[in-house]
Amino acid sequence: MKGLTLIVKTITDFVVAFIVVFGAYIVLYGHLTPGGGFAGGVIIACAFILLMLGHGKEVAFSRLGERLAHVLDSAGALAFLIIGWIGFWGGYFFLNVFGRGEQFRLISSGMILPINIAIAFKVGTSLFIVFAALAIFRRRSFRSMIEDELS
Amino acid sequence: MENITPQLYTLLVFMVIGSIVAIETRNLLSAVISVSAVGFALSVAFLFLGAPDIAITQLVVEILVLIILIRGTILLDNTAVELHRDTLAVIVTLIFFGLILGFGAMIFGSRGFPAFGEPLMSVSRVYVMRGLPETHAANIVTSVILDYRAYDTMGEATVLFGSILGALALLRKDGKVAKKEVVPA
Numbered sequence: 001m002k003g004l005t006l007i008v009k010t011i012t013d014f015v016v017a018f019i020v021v022f023g024a025y026i027v028l029y030g031h032l033t034p035g036g037g038f039a040g041g042v043i044i045a046c047a048f049i050l051l052m053l054g055h056g057k058e059v060a061f062s063r064l065g066e067r068l069a070h071v072l073d074s075a076g077a078l079a080f081l082i083i084g085w086i087g088f089w090g091g092y093f094f095l096n097v098f099g100r101g102e103q104f105r106l107i108s109s110g111m112i113l114p115i116n117i118a119i120a121f122k123v124g125t126s127l128f129i130v131f132a133a134l135a136i137f138r139r140r141s142f143r144s145m146i147e148d149e150l151s
Numbered sequence: 152m153e154n155i156t157p158q159l160y161t162l163l164v165f166m167v168i169g170s171i172v173a174i175e176t177r178n179l180l181s182a183v184i185s186v187s188a189v190g191f192a193l194s195v196a197f198l199f200l201g202a203p204d205i206a207i208t209q210l211v212v213e214i215l216v217l218i219i220l221i222r223g224t225i226l227l228d229n230t231a232v233e234l235h236r237d238t239l240a241v242i243v244t245l246i247f248f249g250l251i252l253g254f255g256a257m258i259f260g261s262r263g264f265p266a267f268g269e270p271l272m273s274v275s276r277v278y279v280m281r282g283l284p285e286t287h288a289a290n291i292v293t294s295v296i297l298d299y300r301a302y303d304t305m306g307e308a309t310v311l312f313g314s315i316l317g318a319l320a321l322l323r324k325d326g327k328v329a330k331k332e333v334v335p336a
Contacts, residue, residue, distance in 0.1 A: 032289045033290060034203035034290065035207055036292070036297075037297075039204070039207045039208040039211050042208070042211040043211055045215065046214060049215070049218060053218070073312070073315075077309070080305055080308055084305060096298050102287075103289065108287045108288070109286050109287040111297075111298075112293055116297065119308060122308055122311070122312070126312065126315045127215060129315060129319065130318065131222075133318065133319055134222060134223065
């Protein structure tokens with residue numbers, strides 16, 4: 001049996017959805033309450049890492065494939081850059097040209113919300129990739145790397 | 152604002168002790184745990200200072216780093232690390248530490264330290280006063296890092312992107328070699 005015990009697996013299945021929803025909340029309300037793209041992205045990455053710790057890497061990769069994670073990582077960085085370029089429409093790089101909307105509403109403050117979402121995709125998937133890389137390549141490479149370092 | 156200095160000093164002493172334990176201990180796993188304890192104390196200190204944004208980020212990143220580091224150190228059978236003390240390095244460190252203290256005393260000795268949190272800096276005052284009307288973002292921190300200073304945030308995201316790209320390239324090369332060795336056996 002891959003992964004940890006049945007108790008851990010059951011609780012993981014139950015909790016992962018809530019963690020992802022909480023992370024999405026932290027991202028989407030980043031311009032109204034404490035939080036933002038970075039913190040929310042790390043929380044979402046933690047949900048998938050919990051899945052990988054509890055069930056083993058096959059289940060985690062079936063939810064968020066390695067290829068999809070790479071694409072989302074690059075897409076987040078690219079979206080951030082493109083939103084910055086849109087600023088040229090009004091004058092200069094990163095000018096907040098979108099409508100500001102009504103204060104204290106979810107859809108407000110122009111391009112801050114889209115940038116938060118882009119950062120969340122970028123940070124979340126890249127931290128997941130880091131953990132996945134350590135999990136996949138640990139057998140020989142990571143271990144020998146550390147042993148070389150210490151010897 | 153009530154006086155929070157005693158709590159901050161308690162956390163500070165705890166963090167200093169944790170750092171010393173992390174450096175001096177022989178067991179790698181104990182060092183990782185002590186570093187994480189320092190990080191958690193730092194996030195509590197941020198909460199006391201009224202910076203929930205930084206506290207959340209610090210806490211979440213600390214959890215992730217703890218998982219990754221424990222996973223990294225637990226693979227090693229021999230967790231004891233031999234410490235190599237280089238006399239020259241210690242001397243150079245002490246000299247530079249003394250220089251930093253000396254310059255600090257020269258700069259601040261004549262003018263004296265301003266009181267903690269006082270006065271409000273002129274730059275941050277502009278952000279606090281004009282942040283909400285200009286960006287319509289209720290969270291001042293977000294309005295600064297994603298509107299006024301969005302360029303810096305993009306640099307930060309680029310650093311993360313580049314470092315992960317480099318780490319993946321290094322790890323992947325080793326992984327492919329390992330796979331090739333496994334197949335004939």
